[in-house]
Amino acid sequence: MKEEEARAALVGRRAALLAEDKLDEGGRAPVELDQESVGRLSRMDAMQVQEMAKALEQRRKDERARIDAALExxxxxxxxxxLACGDEIAPARLAHDPSVPHCIKCAS
Structure with a gap:
């Protein structure tokens, strides 16, 4: 994979992650605690969904940081x-994920 292709792939993935964040904003909203409008189990389910949405947001944030580092x-x-040993990263590894910072040996 050439640098231009990698840059385009990384920029595209970063834009997709930002779009996913926008779509998931509602899932991270505070859960209503009014027991008259939502039952206890439904509220617990909503809280679990909220926590999963927050975890997914963190994973996307981490991936954006890896992408930004790769673009740099x-x-x-x-x-x-x-970054560890200075050797070339295998082209197949970069083709799979252009943001990887380590060769397979150092990543292990």
Whole structure:
């Protein structure tokens, strides 16, 4: 994968993550505690859904940070090289996920 292709893939994935965040805003909203409008079990289900939405938001935030770091490595000419050992990262690994910062040996 070339740097231009990687940049386009990373920018596209980042935009998709931001769009997913917008769609999930309602799932992270506070759960109504009025027992007359929602039963106890339904409220517990809503709270569980809320916690899952928050966890998913955190995973997306972490992925955006990895994407931003990869875009920075592209800008400075260090993309495609392992941050730990400096060896080239396998092209198939980069094709699968252009944001990976380590070769397979160092990631293990």
């Amino acid at each position: 490595r592209i800008e400075v000419g260090e993309w495609g090289y392992c």
